[in-house]
Amino acid sequence: MTQPSRLAARRTRTAWLFLLPSLLVLLVVAAYPLWRTFQLSFYQVSILQFPLQPEWVGLDNYRFLLADPYWWISLKNTAVFTVVSVALETVLGLGIALVVNANFTGRGLMRTAMLVPWAIPTVVSAQMWRWMYNDVYGVVNDLLMRAHLIAAPLAWLADPHLALPGIIAVDVWKTTPFMALLLLAGLQSIPRELYEASTVDGASPWQQFWQITLPLLKPALLVALIFRTLDALRVFDVIYVMTGTNPTTMSMSVYARQQLVDFGALGYGSAVSMGIFLIIALFAAAYLVSLRVELD
C-alpha cells in the first residue's frame, strides 16, 4: 500500500523540480511586472516628474477609466476589429489552405509566395498601405478611378466610415497567410483513407468537407482562433502607424499607449493595462474551457 503512494510522491516531487525553472521564469517576466502594474494602478504618478512623486489615489484611476468615453470607444473599436478581422481571416485562410493542400504543379512556390505579407514587419507594411491609401497620390484611389468604381478620390484614412474598414483590410491581407498555414497543418494530419473510403461510398466533395474535413479540423481551427483572437485584442502597430491616436480607430492598446507615453500618466496607464489584462484573460479562460470540452 505504501509503496505506490511513495512512488507517487516522488514522481510529484520530480515533476515540481522539472517545472521549477519555467515557473521561476514566469514569476520574473510575467507575475512580477503584473503585480507592479497592479500596485501602480492605485497611484497618481507622472513620468514628467523628476524625481517621481507617486501619490496614493485608491480607486480613482479605475473610476476615471469606467467614465472615460474614449475608453469605451477604444473597446468598441477593438471588438469590431477582432470579430471582423478574425472571421475574414478564418474563412479566407481556410479557403487558401484547402487550395494549397490540393495537388497541383507549383504548389511549393505557391505556399512560399502566400507567406510574403506575413513576413513583412507590420510597421513597414502599415506604412506602405498608408501611402497606398493616400487621398492625393495613393495607388488605391488611382486604380479604383481607372476602373470607374469611384468618381472622386476617397480620403481612406481620414474618413471615419472608411478608416477602420481600411485598417481591417490591411490586417486581413497580412494575417490570412498565418491562418492558412495553421489550418494547412491541420488538414495534412487528416488521414487520406477517410476521403478514399467516402468516395467509394459515393459522397460528394461538399459532403466530404462538412462530414470529414471540418470535424477533424476542429482542434486546429480552435487553436488558430485562440491565437488570432488574443492577438487581435492586443492590436497596436497597424492602427498606430496608419491613423495614430485618432479615436475613430483607436484600439485599447493605442489608448493605453497614449496615456502612458503621450501623457506620461504611469498610474492611470497602469489601470488601463489592468483593464486590458482582465479582458484578455477572460477570453483566454473562455477559450481554454471550450478547448478542453472539445478535445475531451
Add this chain to the structure above:
Amino acid sequence: MKSLRYLAVAFLAVAFGSATSAQGVTLRISCGAVGQELELCTEGTQAWAQKTGNKVEVVSTPNSTTDRLALYQQQLAAGSSDIDVYQIDVIWPGILSDFFVDLNDYVTPDLVAQFFPRIVAANTVDGRLVALPWFTDAGLLYYRTDLLKKYGYSKPPTTWDELEQMAAKIQSGERQAGNGSFWGFVFQGKAYEGLTCDALEWIFSYGGGTIVDQAGNITINNPMAAKAIDTAARWVGKIAPPGVTSYQEEEARGVWQAGNAAFMRNWPYAYSLGNSADSPIKGKFDVTVLPKGGADGQHAATLGGWQLAVSRFSKHPKEAVDLIVYLTGYAEQKRRAIKGSFLPTRPALYKDADVLAANPFMGKLYDVFVNAVPRPSAQTKQKYNQVSSAFWTAVHNVLVGQTDAATSLRMLEQQLKRIKGKGW
C-alpha cells in the same frame, strides 16, 4: 642631459595640451526637420563646432510635434544623456521643466534682456529659465497675389466668410481652366497639436476664447466657439480637399507650393521656401494676418515657436549652454531669418535692414507677432498635452462630419472637467 629632459617634458605637455583642446567634447542636439530646419540647424551647429573645436551631432526628430514630445519624454524620463540640447516647443517648458538646467546659473541677465520679454516669460517656470528662445512663430494667411488679381480682388480677405467666397470663386475658375486638382484653401486638419493651433485661431477670431482662460476656468463650451468650428467644418470638401483632415504643415505646403491652392494657413517658414528658385509660385504670393471671425471679430494668430534647452543629464552642460547661446545669438538668428524666414526672438532684428529686405512681411506684421495668442499651456501645466489632445480630437470629430460643434464642445467640456479634476 637635464635640459634635454626638460625639453622632452615641455614637448609632451604641448603635444598633449593641444591634443585635448583640438579634440573637445561631442554634443548631440535634437533639431526639427520641417522644411529647411534640419539643413539650417546643421549649418549653425557646425559653424559653432569649427569655432570652438568641439563636435556636434544632429539628431533629427519626427515632424509631428506630438510624436516629438513623446520621444523626448521617454528619453528624459529614462535619464538618458544621449541628447544634450533639446529643441522644444513653446508649450513644453511647463511640461518638461524638471529635466532641464536652470540657464540663470550660466548666462547673464544682460543676455536674457536681449530677447522678447514675453517669450522669456514663457520659458521661465517657477523662476527657473529652462530654455532660450530660438525662433518664434505665428499663424499666417498665405495668398496668391496673381490669382486674386485675375479674379478681380484688390486685397486679401478680412473675414473668414470673405475667404470662403473668394476661395470658392477662384477654385471653380481654376478648375474650369483645366486644373482639376485645384483647391481654395489648405490648412492643418490632422488630429494633432497643429490642429489645436489652427482651431484656436478660428475660435479666438470669433471671440470664443482660448479653451481655458487665464484663471484656469474651462471656457470652450460657448456658442461663438461652436460657430467658428462649424464654419471650418463647412470648408472641408468644399473649398478644402477632403484629405485636409489628415494634413500637417508639410502636406498643406505641398499642395500650396505646387500651385494648387489659392490660400494657405501656415507658419512663416513656408515664406522663403515658396520664394525659392525652383518654386512654381515664386513671387506670386504674399502673407497677411489671418481673417477675422465676422465683421466684429478680431484677427488672431496662434503663438508658436521653438526654444533650446539643455538636458540636466548632459555630461557637458557648459559647452551645451555655449552652443545654445551661439545659436540664439544675433548673427545666427539673422542668418536663419534671411535664409529660412524664421522669425527672430530678438526685437533688434526686426529693425535690421538685411532681414527686412529678405522678408518684408516681418516689418509689416510685427504687431501680429508680438500679439500672438498663446495656447493655454501656462494654465494647464503638465496636463496641457491631455487638454490639447482632447481639444483637437473634439474639433477633428466635427471636421470629419461625425458630429456638430455644439455637441462636440459639450462633450469636450465634460472631458476637460474630468482631466482637470481637483485642479490643473
